């Protein structure tokens with residue numbers, strides 16, 4: 336494929352230009368001052384970018400818009416493929432300007448929607464239950480790319496379901512969010528700023544495997560819901576699932592989580608992947624009760640989602656019920672996550688951009 340000089344110039348320009356979706360309000364104010372524009376234009380500009388384009392043409396001068404277009408990249412990642420599961424879950428393959436791709440999933444739930452965002456291209460944590468982990472880490476996403484994923488999925492949803500409310504966010508796609516803490520923190524600031532994306536703090540959930548250097552920074556982030564991938568109350572077993580936990584022991588991770596200020600009726604979610612013949616015995620139920628019984632904890636049970644080449648097995652629904660009952664008996668708060676999008680490998684731990692997905696894509 337040959338690219339014209341103009342196309343190449345456009346690609347290079349957007350590679351060095353800062354994404355408009357990576358700017359906080361303070362950044363916008365500084366930029367407007369640099370452009371010699373009045374600060375009073377800011378609310379119209381942000382309304383136009385994040386809510387209604389019509390506001391831009393009505394209230395922002397074309398000259399200023401032209402100047403901003405030379406300074407910032409306003410493009411969103413391109414949807415190169417999409418697959419829709421029978422339960423309504425949609426998995427998008429999104430391409431960034433350098434040609435790398437991630438998967439972003441839109442999940443329907445009782446007339447509301449949630450977008451599962453990626454924070455890295457691939458992932459370096461190598462968890463043994465995760466398809467993404469088999470891909471290795473290619474690079475971190477920028478805050479603009481993280482916000483861009485959300486806006487691309489939201490735009491798609493708006494066309495399909497015009498009356499849909501703004502989707503919530505879970506950082507549970509490709510990547511360990513706290514391994515890319517600075518960019519994820521900035522993205523959260525943009526998501527929760529009422530003048531920018533304007534989501535409520537409780538609409539965002541950050542899920543981590545317990546990457547301690549990132550966890551130690553979490554207290555400085557805007558408030559969000561936090562979920563820890565626990566998967567076993569026993570350190571040595573957990574290491575088989577999450578190799579990095581060898582460097583970041585569970586006791587240190589839990590101590591760090593205990594320091595997070597929680598709102599009334601807010602819990603830390605402990606995700607527990609249920610794997611047949613591995614982590615679903617009475618001993619595990621007792622271990623979980625010892626570990627979490629005195630904490631503000633919600634245990635989220637997730638039946639393992641198989642992927643090609645996986646070494647673990649999914650339990651039957653009867654086995655899930657027995658384990659759940661054992662936890663409830665021990666006075667733990669428990670919920671079982673219904674698997675969404677498993678038919679299109681869009682469920683937890685199944686995301687990995689691959690040729691097969693592209694070939695089976697429905698566009």
Ligand code: SF4
Nearest residue numbers: 458460462465468510
């Ligand atoms: S589970 Fe999360 S942290 Fe572990 S390999 Fe997969 S994407 Fe990375």
